[in-house]
Amino acid sequence: MERKIEQLRSRKQQIEVRVKERERKERTRRLIQIGAVFEKWWDVQKPEEAEWFIKRLETQGLDPDKMKDAIRKTRRMPTGQETAATDSQG
Incomplete structure (x- = not known):
């Protein structure tokens, strides 16, 4: 039973890490896109x-x-x- 609990905790932590990584990548992509718009329209570099x-x-x-x-x-x-x-x- 203890082993099962530990496995579930580990699985939960892995999922949380993946979710945070996905959110970070989405934010990075969004920031790059916004920067590209500034650069394109106003030559902001x-x-x-x-x-x-x-x-x-x-x-x-x-x-x-x-x-x-x-x-x-x-x-x-x-x-x-x-x-x-x-x-x-x-």
């Missing part, structure tokens, strides 16, 4: 340039928090309603 870009948006009157909220709202909408939401904000 360094973290300092990305920070400068965001600060520049703030000086132009664009509030990053409002932009984040707008992005989060589009994530919750069914497909097709995103353009209507961004058109009405804009």
